[in-house]
Amino acid sequence: MDIINIKDTSNKLYYIGGIVRDFLLHRPSIDVDITCEGNAIEYCAQFGDVLQINPDFGTIKVLVDGREVDFASTRTERYDKKGHLPQVDKIGVTLKEDVLRRDFTINALAMSVSTGEIVDYTGGQQDLKNGVLRVLHDNSFIDDPTRIIRGLKFAMRFGFELDEHTKNLQDKYLENINYDMSYARVKKELIETFGCSKEMTRGLQWAYEYFINEKIYKLVTPDDVTMPSCNIEKLIHDYPVENQWLVFVGTLKDLSRIPLTKHEQKILDDVPTAALSSDFEIYKAFENINTESILLYGILQNEKIARRYLDVLKHIKIKINGKDLKHIGVPPSPEYSECFDFVLAEKLKNPALSYEDEIALAKQFFKI
Numbered sequence: 001m002d003i004i005n006i007k008d009t010s011n012k013l014y015y016i017g018g019i020v021r022d023f024l025l026h027r028p029s030i031d032v033d034i035t036c037e038g039n040a041i042e043y044c045a046q047f048g049d050v051l052q053i054n055p056d057f058g059t060i061k062v063l064v065d066g067r068e069v070d071f072a073s074t075r076t077e078r079y080d081k082k083g084h085l086p087q088v089d090k091i092g093v094t095l096k097e098d099v100l101r102r103d104f105t106i107n108a109l110a111m112s113v114s115t116g117e118i119v120d121y122t123g124g125q126q127d128l129k130n131g132v133l134r135v136l137h138d139n140s141f142i143d144d145p146t147r148i149i150r151g152l153k154f155a156m157r158f159g160f161e162l163d164e165h166t167k168n169l170q171d172k173y174l175e176n177i178n179y180d181m182s183y184a185r186v187k188k189e190l191i192e193t194f195g196c197s198k199e200m201t202r203g204l205q206w207a208y209e210y211f212i213n214e215k216i217y218k219l220v221t222p223d224d225v226t227m228p229s230c231n232i233e234k235l236i237h238d239y240p241v242e243n244q245w246l247v248f249v250g251t252l253k254d255l256s257r258i259p260l261t262k263h264e265q266k267i268l269d270d271v272p273t274a275a276l277s278s279d280f281e282i283y284k285a286f287e288n289i290n291t292e293s294i295l296l297y298g299i300l301q302n303e304k305i306a307r308r309y310l311d312v313l314k315h316i317k318i319k320i321n322g323k324d325l326k327h328i329g330v331p332p333s334p335e336y337s338e339c340f341d342f343v344l345a346e347k348l349k350n351p352a353l354s355y356e357d358e359i360a361l362a363k364q365f366f367k368i
């Protein structure tokens with residue numbers, strides 16, 4: 001665990017949530033969340049330079065030993081608008097009340113900063129041992145449907161299963177989804193689920209067979225979809241990309257509810273829809289688009305063609321340029337690009353063509 005050097009004997013401070021779970025699983029953790037039983041803003045300013053205070057949420061960011069640490073006051077929350085960010089209800093509640101507002105028992109563990117003692121009100125340690133994801137109350141998915149994708153995320157990451165009652169609650173919710181939800185939050189969870197999980201094979205199958213194909217698809221589209229037959233995980237492994245999540249999620253028919261950046265939207269818009277057959281056609285369709293778009297073409301249309309481009313065609317480049325054409329006496333004109341395409345088509349048939357061969361082809365094109 002990423003130990004923060006805080007001298008505190010009050011026993012008011014607790015590592016909470018993911019960091020305790022990851023510590024018990026002997027896994028590295030990204031964030032350090034500390035909760036203060038009481039008012040963090042009043043109590044935690046003493047630990048270093050105060051960088052930021054958010055009185056509405058009772059949180060304070062402090063520079064401790066050169067590290068930014070987020071301290072949160074213990075709080076309860078209410079979901080006035082189901083599916084959206086909760087409102088803070090009360091600040092300064094007991095640790096137990098704070099813990100009970102959370103998603104799964106494995107994320108409801110606390111560890112005293114003063115003594116290292118684990119505080120487990122919900123059986124999270126046992127569930128961690130058994131590899132079980134269990135919600136804390138029956139309204140959990142109704143309050144916050146992003147927890148369904150969070151469940152998928154943790155299942156994929158840790159190889160865990162939903163406990164039976166939790167699965168029933170989820171099924172019940174999915175049969176009658178409230179589509180009014182924060183899709184920005186859904187997106188965040190989708191990125192975390194399909195963007196960085198390393199243990200994907202089993203989880204992916206689960207995701208596609210159960211969640212994505214039948215259910216989660218309905219979070220983003222009312223259409224029925226056919227699960228792609230291509231092994232997406234293998235494709236991603238062979239051709240790593242920055243927006244891995246979009247290669248999975250981009251197979252959905254309609255992502256209009258998910259707020260995408262311009263770049264992400266372009267990746268989806270650029271996926272060719274036409275059937276491509278000749279090497280030249282493939283080359284021209286793929287040469288100026290992102291690898292994510294090519295992988296999506298591979299998943300949705302033809303994997304062999306995507307692989308042929310990425311393995312072979314992509315590395316074939318013509319050597320001549322505008323200067324060479326000028327040099328052989330052709331003034332600049334739009335015909336230059338036609339000539340380059342002519343040479344490229346020949347080069348794709350015979351990649352061993354030399355610079356001199358290309359010049360000869362250019363002369364042939366311009367009838368010089």
Ligand code: CTP
Nearest residue numbers: 017018019101102103104107108144146147192
């Ligand atoms: N949490 C929750 N419901 C959510 C999101 C978060 O109850 N929809 C609670 C969980 O207790 C979680 C904590 O807030 O542990 C912190 O949330 P977050 O940082 O998103 O998740 P982590 O559990 O830290 O997971 P990760 O390792 O993916 O960051």
